[in-house]
Structures are given as C-alpha cells and as structure tokens.
Amino acid sequence: MPDQNDPIVSCEWLAERLEAPDVRIVDATWFIPGDLRDARALYEERRIPGAVFFDIDEIADRQTSLPHMLPPPAEFAARVRRMGIGDGSRIVVYDSVGIFSAARVWWSFRVMGHEDVVVLDGGFPAWERAKLPIESGPQTVRRERHFTPRVRADLVRNLADMRRATAAANVAILDARPAPRFRGEVAEPRPGLRSGHMPGASNVPASTLLNEDGRLKTETELREMLALHAIENQPVVCTCGSGITAAIVALALARIGRWDAALYDGSWAEWGALPDTPMETGP
Numbered sequence: 001m002p003d004q005n006d007p008i009v010s011c012e013w014l015a016e017r018l019e020a021p022d023v024r025i026v027d028a029t030w031f032i033p034g035d036l037r038d039a040r041a042l043y044e045e046r047r048i049p050g051a052v053f054f055d056i057d058e059i060a061d062r063q064t065s066l067p068h069m070l071p072p073p074a075e076f077a078a079r080v081r082r083m084g085i086g087d088g089s090r091i092v093v094y095d096s097v098g099i100f101s102a103a104r105v106w107w108s109f110r111v112m113g114h115e116d117v118v119v120l121d122g123g124f125p126a127w128e129r130a131k132l133p134i135e136s137g138p139q140t141v142r143r144e145r146h147f148t149p150r151v152r153a154d155l156v157r158n159l160a161d162m163r164r165a166t167a168a169a170n171v172a173i174l175d176a177r178p179a180p181r182f183r184g185e186v187a188e189p190r191p192g193l194r195s196g197h198m199p200g201a202s203n204v205p206a207s208t209l210l211n212e213d214g215r216l217k218t219e220t221e222l223r224e225m226l227a228l229h230a231i232e233n234q235p236v237v238c239t240c241g242s243g244i245t246a247a248i249v250a251l252a253l254a255r256i257g258r259w260d261a262a263l264y265d266g267s268w269a270e271w272g273a274l275p276d277t278p279m280e281t282g283p
Contacts, residue, residue: 054093093106154262
C-alpha cells in the first residue's frame with residue numbers, strides 16, 4: 001500500500017490503480033436503522049468500478065441477537081472468498097457516506113489477520129466530486145480466491161473483558177457516540193437500552209474526527225485531539241452504539257500510530273441492555 005503508516009488512501013491513488021490485478025475494492029455502505037435508503041440498491045446504481053458489496057448485517061454472527069457482530073472466522077473467509085478477495089489482495093474499503101461503515105469493515109479484515117487493507121478518504125462522495133469513473137448494474141462475479149483467517153484476538157474485546165477493564169480502571173475506553181448519548185441526556189436509538197456510558201470512559205464523538213467533506217483529519221490534528229484522552233501509556237478500547245463508529249476512532253488511532261487499539265464488538269447495544277453492568281451519566 002502507499003504508506004504502511006497510514007490506513008487511508010486518496011481517490012487519486014486508487015484511480016491510478018483501478019486495473020491493478022491485486023487491488024480489490026469493497027463497498028461497505030451501511031445505514032443506521034430507520035434510514036430508508038437501501039445500501040445494496042445504491043451499490044447497484046452507482047459504485048466505484050470493480051467494487052464488490054460487503055453487507056455488514058449479513059456477514060455477521062447469526063447466533064446472537066446483537067447487531068452485526070463479527071462472524072466466525074471460517075464464515076467470514078467463505079464469504080469474502082466468494083467476493084474474489086483472498087490472501088495477497090490489496091483491499092480498499094469505502095462507503096457512500098464519506099468515512100462511516102467503511103471503518104468497520106477495515107477493522108473486520110484486520111481482526112481476521114489481513115493487514116493489507118485501507119479506507120478511501122472521503123469515500124464515494126469524494127470519488128464523485130473528483131469526477132472519477134462510476135459503474136452501475138449487478139455485481140460482476142469474480143473468481144474465488146483463497147482467504148486464510150488468522151484471527152487477531154488482541155483487536156477485539158467482549159463483555160467479560162470490559163467488566164474487568166471498567167473495574168480495574170487501567171484501560172482508556174473511548175466512546176464514539178454523540179455527546180448527548182454519552183452523557184445520558186437522550187434516549188438510545190435502540191429500544192430497551194439504558195442511557196449513559198461505561199465507568200471511566202471518555203467521549204470521542206466519531207464526527208469530530210472527520211472534516212466536513214467526510215475526510216479523516218490529519219495526523220497532526222488527530223494527535224492533538226486524542227492526546228486529551230490519556231492514551232499514551234494505556235491499552236485503548238473503542239466503543240459506540242453497536243460497533244460501527246467505534247471503528248472510526250480505531251482508524252484515527254491507527255493514523256497516529258496506535259494500531260493496537262481494540263474494539264468492543266457488543267458496544268452499548270450489549271452493555272446498555274444488561275441490568276447489572278455499571279453505568280455513569282454526565283460528562
């Protein structure tokens with residue numbers, strides 16, 4: 001990839017490599033519940049040439065009621081193999097918002113041991129603004145490639161991990177939800193969840209890490225913003241409502257060199273639904 005120290009690539013970089021045999025482009029568009037837009041239909045209508053569609057809700061663990069949890073490694077491998085993604089692929093992920101759900105898929109590939117993956121800065125809106133090629137129609141069937149999952153358990157946290165982390169208070173927990181939700185001032189969008197945040201967590205709203213045009217802020221800007229959250233000498237875990245925007249925080253951390261940040265996959269959809277998990281409100 002262009003810069004092993006940066007998880008982001010520009011539209012210009014990708015445009016020069018559209019025909020490269022090892023590059024695989026992934027449309028990871030996903031919309032929050034209640035948004036009436038159809039991500040797959042949008043993909044078939046307008047997409048970056050050669051892109052395959054990654055359905056976050058479909059390529060997920062079917063044995064839990066929690067939304068879009070990571071699937072078992074063998075299932076993940078089988079699904080991406082059918083997309084023509086395999087060992088040796090150089091994966092570029094984008095979405096139709098800017099940088100939103102693409103970060104989640106970037107993180108998912110890293111959890112499965114595939115490090116040659118980056119996010120397109122500004123996503124499809126930036127590609128359109130640059131007047132670069134767009135294609136439409138059904139997805140092209142690609143030849144299957146072998147994908148070997150090598151799970152990075154260090155990049156994932158579960159409920160038991162987070163119970164220990166909040167009790168020990170030795171982990172920087174960064175919550176990507178908007179401030180009113182973090183402070184417990186408004187109801188959660190998913191029914192049945194309490195309002196507030198995990199003890200000791202810091203609020204890093206994902207939107208603050210992005211520019212108005214949907215691009216990720218610069219390394220200098222991010223370093224200054226994230227330095228306020230005591231991440232230097234502690235393990236870092238990112239969380240949010242359901243594990244989507246937490247990945248934007250993980251992406252920003254990678255841009256400043258913290259590639260080791262983990263993500264709490266269940267996030268508030270799990271923590272906030274339980275009666276016995278500790279919770280705080282306020283800043």
